[in-house]
Structures are given as structure tokens and as C-alpha cells.
Amino acid sequence: MKKNLPLTIAFIMGWLGILLDYIPHKVSEVLMTSITKGLMVTIAIVAFLGLYSLLNMHWIKIKRKNAGWGYSLLVFAGFFFMLIFGLYNQGDLFWKAQVEQGMVEWIYTYIFTPCQETMFSILAFFIASAAYRTFRAKSMEAGILLVAAVLVMFGVVPISGKIWSGFPEIAQWLLEYPNMAVKRAIFFGIALGVVSMSLRIIFGIERSYMGGEG
Amino acid sequence: MEANQSNLKKDSIVIVLFFLALIVVNGILVGTGKLKFGTEGFGIMVAAALTIALYSFLYQDNPIFKMAEHFYVGVATAYLFIVTWYSVILPDVILAWKDVGGTDVWVTISKSLAIIVPTILGLLVYTRLVPRISWVSRITFAAMIGFGAGFAIPNYITSHILKQAKPSMLSLWTAAGPQWGAIVIFVGVITTLVYFFFSVEHKGSIGFIAKVGVWFLMISFGASFGYTVMARVSLLIGRVSFLFGEWIPLIN
Numbered sequence A: 001m002k003k004n005l006p007l008t009i010a011f012i013m014g015w016l017g018i019l020l021d022y023i024p025h026k027v028s029e030v031l032m033t034s035i036t037k038g039l040m041v042t043i044a045i046v047a048f049l050g051l052y053s054l055l056n057m058h059w060i061k062i063k064r065k066n067a068g069w070g071y072s073l074l075v076f077a078g079f080f081f082m083l084i085f086g087l088y089n090q091g092d093l094f095w096k097a098q099v100e101q102g103m104v105e106w107i108y109t110y111i112f113t114p115c116q117e118t119m120f121s122i123l124a125f126f127i128a129s130a131a132y133r134t135f136r137a138k139s140m141e142a143g144i145l146l147v148a149a150v151l152v153m154f155g156v157v158p159i160s161g162k163i164w165s166g167f168p169e170i171a172q173w174l175l176e177y178p179n180m181a182v183k184r185a186i187f188f189g190i191a192l193g194v195v196s197m198s199l200r201i202i203f204g205i206e207r208s209y210m211g212g213e214g
Numbered sequence B: 001m002e003a004n005q006s007n008l009k010k011d012s013i014v015i016v017l018f019f020l021a022l023i024v025v026n027g028i029l030v031g032t033g034k035l036k037f038g039t040e041g042f043g044i045m046v047a048a049a050l051t052i053a054l055y056s057f058l059y060q061d062n063p064i065f066k067m068a069e070h071f072y073v074g075v076a077t078a079y080l081f082i083v084t085w086y087s088v089i090l091p092d093v094i095l096a097w098k099d100v101g102g103t104d105v106w107v108t109i110s111k112s113l114a115i116i117v118p119t120i121l122g123l124l125v126y127t128r129l130v131p132r133i134s135w136v137s138r139i140t141f142a143a144m145i146g147f148g149a150g151f152a153i154p155n156y157i158t159s160h161i162l163k164q165a166k167p168s169m170l171s172l173w174t175a176a177g178p179q180w181g182a183i184v185i186f187v188g189v190i191t192t193l194v195y196f197f198f199s200v201e202h203k204g205s206i207g208f209i210a211k212v213g214v215w216f217l218m219i220s221f222g223a224s225f226g227y228t229v230m231a232r233v234s235l236l237i238g239r240v241s242f243l244f245g246e247w248i249p250l251i252n
Helices: A004-022 A026-063 A069-091 A103-134 A140-155 A158-163 A166-176 A178-202 B002-031 B039-058 B063-099 B105-129 B131-168 B180-195 B204-247
Strands: none
Touching: A004 A026, A004 A178, A004 B131, A026 A069, A026 B063, A026 B105, A026 B131, A069 A103, A069 B063, A103 B039, A103 B063, A103 B204, A140 A166, A140 B204, A158 A166, A166 A178, A166 B204, A178 B131, A178 B180, A178 B204, B002 B039, B002 B063, B039 B063, B039 B204, B063 B105, B105 B131, B131 B180, B180 B204
């Protein structure tokens, strides 16, 4: 029961996923729409477990006064700050459609977006420092990689076009042709890998989703 | 213990100095009329403080960064909760019951099941919190992963094989002459595939083709790297122009 029931469900749902895509009938289209919509609902409910897990981890840290527990308080501060205004919903409360204005928009504009952009832009420094350490043209392959990277980096900034109009064209050509060719070859590999892994899941050979006890 | 106390004291000083500096700079900006004190002005102050706090990590890990990071995690988590609630749970689970009902019994049943089944499947995952019955959560994972696997087969074959193969096999030579773009793509695809084909030893002509495949791979990795770096740099430019354009108006 513990093993066979999930394997049977995966088998049935897997075949359903394949057949519904290949049967061009109104019933299969309706069924496909309602299953995908239903899975969105399931995923949304499951997401709350992750939320619980995160908050629980920080709560334990505060309760035990582990190192850095004060920072965990800020997780709760940020969480409730956003949550209260989100659920208040400009007075309409959380059982009516979301009002796209007010404090939630303010928090999104002045807290969420700046933090997100800053975190991503910090990566520019790390990528640059990693590149400095690894981009040594010690072999022909490394040299090709270095030249391609420099040409694209230089080609996408406006000043390159002012120095020589060919720089942006070269960057665009590198992205559209050699880069696209390699991406297509990699796509073929990914697709074959996904198909084989999917078949393994459907036929119960791949069972890692059962938590390693299958 | 003493080291901890000393670190705590050092951290407190850094935090106090950071907030003092912010108060002074914002005070000057508001005092000189360069920043209006209102909803927008206060928002700019908060955004600037968070931006500087997060960038402080470039020097080293520090309490200011940790504070901003943890606060951001909390806000982002609640944002995820709110988005999930208003875009999925509210319309598809709670308000969807309004559409259930009518004269046709079968329609009523199918609509009810469309709400009840996914909700129960979602709730079953919470059995993971009770070790004795945690295996029940496998039902949900099996349904989700099984359907995802089945759904992926036709879709990946279409999008990643068929739709990619067609534009890779265009005419290499037409009445207008050699089609260099098509030639580069054709050669690139074939040589890269040969490089990843390990059933044959990469020797002789196969070895040469595989080597050309490696050159193509290097060009692609370099181009992707360069493009990613510039995307991140454009975000950096955005943040710097915010700090020195909107917050402290030094640049136009």
C-alpha cells in the first residue's frame, strides 16, 4: 500500500498526461485544463508547507536563542509587515479580489524590488571576480571562450557601436548563430534525458520522489 | 563567551553608526528640499537604505547586510503567500464554490470534484508533519510528478526536438549563394552532438569533429557568460542610478 499506491497513481497520471496531449478531442482538452488548474491549486497549498518550514526554523532559532537569533526576528518583522497589509487589502480584507494599490504596492516598489535587484546585481561582482580568476587563456579553448565573452560584453553596450559599428553586429551574430547551434544540440540532449526520466517515473523505475524509501 | 560579547558590541556599533549616517544624509536631503518627505520620499529613503545595506556585503559579511537580508526574506515570503492566496487559493478554491450548483447534477459534481480533489491532494502533503502517516504525502507527489512526467514527454519532443531540428536543417546553398548562418548552425549542431556522443572513441576524424564541437561550446559558453554579466551589470547600473539619481540627486 505504502509503495504500490503511489506507483500506481504515478503510472495512471503519467499515461493521462501523455494521452490527453495526443487526443485532439474536446473532452480531453477540458480534462487537461481542469487537471493543470487542479495541480496549480495543489502546488499552491503545498507551497504553504515551505512557508511553515521556513518560519518554524526561525522560530526555533529565536526560542533557543541560537547565534544570530535577533536576525530571525527581522524575518518575522518583514513577514508580518507585508502579510498584514496584504490581508487587509485596502479594507476589502482577504476574501475579496486583491486591490492593486496601497501599502502592498508601496512595499513591493520600495522594499521587494530594490532588494531583489540589488541581490541579483551583487552577482555581477562575483561573476567578474570569478572570471578574473578563471579566464586565463592557457589553451585554445579557453582563449575562444575569453574572446567570445569579451566580444559579447563589449558588443551589447552602446559605446561599442560608436567605436565601430561592427562590434554590436559581431555580438549579435555570436548570440544568434554559434550560440544558438550549441543550444539546439543541448536541447536535443535535454529532451532525450527528460523523456527517458519521465518513462522511468511512469514505469516505477525512478522512485526518488517517494523520499528514498521506495 | 567573551568573544561573542565583543562581536555583539562591535555589531551594535556598526548598526548604530549606519542608522546615524542614514538619518544625517536623509535629514540633509529633506532639509535642502532635494527629497520630499511623504509616502514616496520615505519609500526612496527605505529603498536606498536597503540597497546600501545589501551592497555592504561586497566589503564583507556584516550585521547590516544580515539585517537587510533577513528582512527581505520575510517580506519575500509574505509576498509569495499573498500572491498565492489572491491568484490561486481565493479564485480557484474559495470563490469557485459560487459557480458550483445549478440544474445539471453532473456539472455540479464535476465542478465540486475539480475543487475538492486538488485541495485534498494539497492537504495530504501536510501528513509529512506526522512521521507515522507521512507516507500518505507520497500520493500527492506521485500525482504531481506522474502527470508532470507524462505531460513532459510530448511537449519536450515537440519543443526541444522537432521544433529545434527543423530550423537546424535549412538549405545550406540557395540560388543566392551559400547561406553562412545556416551552415554555421548546421555544423555547430552536428559537431556539438558528436562531442556529447561517447559511444565512439574521440579519435581521428571523429576526434577532429568533436574538437570543433568543443570550440562551438566555448563560443556559446563565452557568449552566454558575457550576456549574463551584462544583464547583471544593467541591474547594477539601475541601482546606482537610483542611489545617485533619485535618492541623492547627483546625476541626471
